[in-house]
Amino acid sequence: MVEFHAQELDDQEKRYVLVEFPYPSGVGLHIGHAFSFTGGDVYARFERMQGKNVLFPMGWDAFGLPTENYAIRTGRKPQDVTRENTDMFRKQMHELGFSFDWEREVNTTDPSYYQWTQWIFIKLVEKGLAYKSEMPINWCPSCKVGLANEEVVDGHCERCGTQTERRTISQWVVRITKYADRLIDGLEQTNFIEKVKASQINWIGRSEGARIKFPVVMPGQVEESGENLEVFTTRPDTLWGCTFMVVAPEHPLVSKVMDNPAVADYVERARRKSEMERTEQTHEKDGVFSGLMVRHPVTGQELPIWISDFVLVTYGTGAIMAVPAHDERDHQFATQYGLPIVPVIQPEEDWYFPNAAYTSMAGRVVNSGPIDGLTPAEAIPAAVAWLAERGIGERAVSYHLRDWIFSRQHYWGEPIPMIYCEKCGWQTVPEDQLPVVLPEVEHYKPTDTGESPLAAITEWVNVACPHCGAPARRETDTMPNWAGSDWYFLRFCDPHNDHALADMEKMRYWMPVDVYIGGDEHNTLHLLYSRFIYQFLHDLGVVPADKPEPYQKRLSHGVILGPDNQRMSKSRGNVIVPGEYVEKYGADALRTYLMFMGPYDATMAWNERALLGVKRFLDKLERFVNEHAGQGGHSGEGVRSAINRMGKEVAEDTAAFKFNTAIAHMMETLNTLTALVEPVEGQGEVVADAELRHFAQVIAPYAPFISDTLWQKVGGEGSVHHSRWPQYDPSLQLEEMMVIALQVNGKLRGTVEVSPLATEAEIRAKAEVQTGVAKFLSQGQLLKVIYITGRTMNFVIRG
RNA sequence: GCCGAAGUGGCGGAACUGGCAGACGCGCACGAUUCAAAAUUGUGUUCCGUGAGGAGUGAGGGUUCGAUUCCCUCCUUCGGCACCA
Numbered sequence: 039m040v041e042f043h044a045q046e047l048d049d050q051e052k053r054y055v056l057v058e059f060p061y062p063s064g065v066g067l068h069i070g071h072a073f074s075f076t077g078g079d080v081y082a083r084f085e086r087m088q089g090k091n092v093l094f095p096m097g098w099d100a101f102g103l104p105t106e107n108y109a110i111r112t113g114r115k116p117q118d119v120t121r122e123n124t125d126m127f128r129k130q131m132h133e134l135g136f137s138f139d140w141e142r143e144v145n146t147t148d149p150s151y152y153q154w155t156q157w158i159f160i161k162l163v164e165k166g167l168a169y170k171s172e173m174p175i176n177w178c179p180s181c182k183v184g185l186a187n188e189e190v191v192d193g194h195c196e197r198c199g200t201q202t203e204r205r206t207i208s209q210w211v212v213r214i215t216k217y218a219d220r221l222i223d224g225l226e227q228t229n230f231i232e233k234v235k236a237s238q239i240n241w242i243g244r245s246e247g248a249r250i251k252f253p254v255v256m257p258g259q260v261e262e263s264g265e266n267l268e269v270f271t272t273r274p275d276t277l278w279g280c281t282f283m284v285v286a287p288e289h290p291l292v293s294k295v296m297d298n299p300a301v302a303d304y305v306e307r308a309r310r311k312s313e314m315e316r317t318e319q320t321h322e323k324d325g326v327f328s329g330l331m332v333r334h335p336v337t338g339q340e341l342p343i344w345i346s347d348f349v350l351v352t353y354g355t356g357a358i359m360a361v362p363a364h365d366e367r368d369h370q371f372a373t374q375y376g377l378p379i380v381p382v383i384q385p386e387e388d389w390y391f392p393n394a395a396y397t398s399m400a401g402r403v404v405n406s407g408p409i410d411g412l413t414p415a416e417a418i419p420a421a422v423a424w425l426a427e428r429g430i431g432e433r434a435v436s437y438h439l440r441d442w443i444f445s446r447q448h449y450w451g452e453p454i455p456m457i458y459c460e461k462c463g464w465q466t467v468p469e470d471q472l473p474v475v476l477p478e479v480e481h482y483k484p485t486d487t488g489e490s491p492l493a494a495i496t497e498w499v500n501v502a503c504p505h506c507g508a509p510a511r512r513e514t515d516t517m518p519n520w521a522g523s524d525w526y527f528l529r530f531c532d533p534h535n536d537h538a539l540a541d542m543e544k545m546r547y548w549m550p551v552d553v554y555i556g557g558d559e560h561n562t563l564h565l566l567y568s569r570f571i572y573q574f575l576h577d578l579g580v581v582p583a584d585k586p587e588p589y590q591k592r593l594s595h596g597v598i599l600g601p602d603n604q605r606m607s608k609s610r611g612n613v614i615v616p617g618e619y620v621e622k623y624g625a626d627a628l629r630t631y632l633m634f635m636g637p638y639d640a641t642m643a644w645n646e647r648a649l650l651g652v653k654r655f656l657d658k659l660e661r662f663v664n665e666h667a668g669q670g671g672h673s674g675e676g677v678r679s680a681i682n683r684m685g686k687e688v689a690e691d692t693a694a695f696k697f698n699t700a701i702a703h704m705m706e707t708l709n710t711l712t713a714l715v716e717p718v719e720g721q722g723e724v725v726a727d728a729e730l731r732h733f734a735q736v737i738a739p740y741a742p743f744i745s746d747t748l749w750q751k752v753g754g755e756g757s758v759h760h761s762r763w764p765q766y767d768p769s770l771q772l773e774e775m776m777v778i779a780l781q782v783n784g785k786l787r788g789t790v791e792v793s794p795l796a797t798e799a800e801i802r803a804k805a806e807v808q809t810g811v812a813k814f815l816s817q818g819q820l821l822k823v824i825y826i827t828g829r830t831m832n833f834v835i836r837g
Numbered sequence: 838g839c840c841g842a843a844g845u846g847g848c849g850g851a852a853c854u855g856g857c858a859g860a861c862g863c864g865c866a867c868g869a870u871u872c873a874a875a876a877u878u879g880u881g882u883u884c885c886g887u888g889a890g891g892a893g894u895g896a897g898g899g900u901u902c903g904a905u906u907c908c909c910u911c912c913u914u915c916g917g918c919a920c921c922a
Contacts, residue, residue: 702861
């Protein structure tokens with residue numbers, strides 16, 4: 039098999055083609071891998087044949103729970119399991135003919151790799167972007183382990199199915215929210231498809247509005263306590279319609295009234311509710327009056343503060359001003375507890391407020407002092423300005439995006455390179471002591487305390503404080519799965535560097551990734567996290583200053599369903615394993631079929647009959663080449679023009695990732711050739727080796743194995759994969775006749791065959807005598823004739 | 838609810854910036870080859886109609902000589918987010 043390596047700092051044009059590196063699971067490559075990698079491989083091979091210097095790397099995102107679980111279950115070392123799995127994946131990738139540059143293979147579990155993952159974390163700490171905080175986690179009482187959100191399925195532990203609960207433990211948190219605006223703005227410099235941009239923007243969830251202070255009045259008192267309840271709202275124009283306040287059960291103010299048994303009871307019930315129940319949209323809003331009041335900062339009215347878990351402590355300030363006339367949730371709550379509803383927007387249509395909230399932005403503001411008469415859109419900035427002048431409120435922005443919990447209580451991940459000293463607090467591990475190597479041990483079972491299994495390894499945990507030398511302890515949590523994949527595209531530029539994550543000049547040459555192929559499931563989190571880390575590294579000055587974004591283009595490949603049109607799963611028994619089909623039909627047939635199934639980004643069902651059809655095509659091509667190889671002489675005109683056109687069409691489609699139509703063109707061309715060589719009155723057209731070589735080249739990216747065999751059979755030198763794509767010759771197409779569609783009043787009435795050199799008048803003369811057309815022309819008055827070059831002639835008549 | 842994508846034969850899907858709708862493949866039908874079957878191979882295959890012809894790209898309107906393509910109104914499906922104030 040031919041090997042492929044990217045050239046270092048070459049003066050050729052570069053192309054960095056990246057497919058998401060896989061998690062090497064124990065079951066081997068699945069069909070989804072085969073599908074997405076084949077797309078990347080076809081494109082990479084095609085670009086090489088266009089003369090580009092292509093970087094098409096592969097590696098392993100090998101930290102992760104399945105390996106850890108498997109290791110725990112079987113008592114084996116995750117390191118060994120990973121090695122076996124990656125060996126299997128690599129072998130299967132070879133069988134499928136993927137042209138990865140294996141000299142650049144990386145593995146996130148390799149200490150020489152995660153040294154730099156740890157280095158990035160240290161930089162985050164140094165820049166104040168990572169901090170330790172008490173954060174709630176999902177806890178599985180059966181596995182005795184903290185779970186990441188993605189490990190909780192419908193409120194249950196992904197591994198054992200036990201219902202999870204929430205616990206609060208101290209964790210490392212990364213301030214991704216600081217980059218929220220940059221992560222939105224940076225999208226403008228990419229050409230991701232709309233879907234991907236939208237999901238990123240959606241996830242960040244930026245909303246503009248105001249923060250407003252409401253002075254708190256303690257129970258039984260008339261005077262304000264001096265304390266303020268601050269709320270965030272996107273509708274400051276409705277402030278005058280606020281009739282009560284609601285705070286989340288976890289809001290600090292609530293602790294002051296916990297001696298109220300009704301409050302204590304409600305807070306306890308809310309705490310026990312699972313995340314599922316709390317976010318269930320349909321669940322009834324219940325709450326409890328706190329006994330506290332606020333003074334409306336504008337009207338001076340006293341308003342009650344309620345406690346309810348429909349208000350989230352994690353968003354805004356954890357407290358809201360309720361405007362039941364103009365917010366559905368507030369309306370529902372007010373109706374339930376008989377709280378007043380005061381409209382302050384006059385709707386354009388009839389509206390009966392006790393029935394529903396009027397949330398539209400159409401209408402006029404009323405009963406609102408300084409902003410009366412304005413439309414809500416005008417009133418929002420006016421209200422903010424008015425409040426700001428009086429020190430009551432100010433413009434504010436809020437995000438759905440939350441800071442990123444970076445700790446995992448697992449063994450099989452990158453150790454977080456931090457040391458805790460009683461005297462000095464948290465210290466980063468000095469850079470020259472990186473990597474902090476994950477110790478290989480016999481027992482890496484989870485502990486009862488919720489700590490990572492690493493906590494049990496005292497000889498590893500106990501260490502001198504890097505600052506004062508006193509006895510200290512290592513952080514025993516590890517990093518999340520995302521950590522290693524946040525920056526791997528940089529490492530591919532320079533995978534063996536031991537002084538830096540990658541050499542600046544090499545990154546300058548290769549970055550950004552030109553095309554990044556991956557699944558929809560990574561369009562939000564992985565893409566956001568890795569863009570954030572890249573932007574952070576950009577601020578550090580360790581990646582090229584003129585490249586603010588890591589990925590130029592993002593392509594999300596589709597999904598292959600089982601033959602039953604359902605998602606593949608073991609339980610359904612509809613799983614398709616690529617290896618089986620490589621054996622049965624060959625890698626070329628499987629690859630070509632996968633690319634032929636439909637658009638690259640579509641969801642499509644597996645169909646073995648259709649695969650057989652592709653196999654038939656390849657066999658037919660092989661037979662055709664064998665029959666015609668070494669004939670000598672020159673190909674006929676029809677043959678030359680068909681092959682010439684195919685080269686152009688396949689190139690255009692492949693470059694645009696329209697693999698299905700590219701293959702259709704090849705099939706069509708083979709059908710044409712078969713017809714052309716058929717003897718008509720004695721002699722069919724000749725097919726010379728030169729044209730057969732072109733065919734081998736054009737199919738080479740799709741069917742790398744047989745194309746090379748065919749190439750050599752028809753006199754190709756070396757490997758077809760090192761050859762240059764056949765040149766398109768426009769002059770060959772000039773000899774072909776054109777078929778012009780003839781219309782009368784836009785309806786097809788016939789066709790006429792003309793030379794490409796024919797003038798409009800000549801075509802018209804031929805067309806007018808065409809029976810289908812002539813019939814109509816004689817019946818009516820000709821108004822005008824519209825000719826679209828090379829396509830249509832339309833006769834507009836009346837009568 | 839918000840955001841995004843998409844509705845074309847029996848099926849997967851083609852159709853460049855408005856210009857022959859159904860390329861290519863699957864399936865199906867009939868034929869060739871075969872003792873027979875498989876494999877291979879030929880022809881046909883949007884629907885209605887014997888035919889001339891007519892209808893037709895989710896539904897309804899519009900613009901245009903001409904609309905799968907552009908505009909408006911609606912319907913449906915899929916995907917993401919969602920008590921986010």
